[in-house]
Amino acid sequence: MKIVHGYGSSGTGGSIRTAVRDLLAQWQREGKVVSVVHGENWSIFDAASQALRARYPFLKNEEDLDRGNAGVTFVEFPADTSRIFR
Numbered sequence: 001m002k003i004v005h006g007y008g009s010s011g012t013g014g015s016i017r018t019a020v021r022d023l024l025a026q027w028q029r030e031g032k033v034v035s036v037v038h039g040e041n042w043s044i045f046d047a048a049s050q051a052l053r054a055r056y057p058f059l060k061n062e063e064d065l066d067r068g069n070a071g072v073t074f075v076e077f078p079a080d081t082s083r084i085f086r
Contacts, residue, residue: 002062007071017071024075032078039064039072052076 008014027033037048043066044050052074053059064072 001075001077002064003073003075005071005073013070021073024073034076034078036076037074039067039069039074042066042069042072042074049074 003020005017005020006014008017021036021038024033024036028036035048035052037046037052042049042062042064049065053062055076059065059074
């Protein structure tokens, strides 16, 4: 899933971006999310990006690849999403 949360107008990252990323980090620690790649790291040179793109070939030419877009986050959820909202 690609989440477009924006960067925020403050120049330091907005509150929506921060809240989304904090929640995703928590979910990843709890095993509710398989992987998270921040848009600024979404690159052919980033190991997590490479792994995600290998598992999902349709991401090979994703439009934000190598653009350093801090206003998006890529998330891989487990196949069984029932545990996310427990």
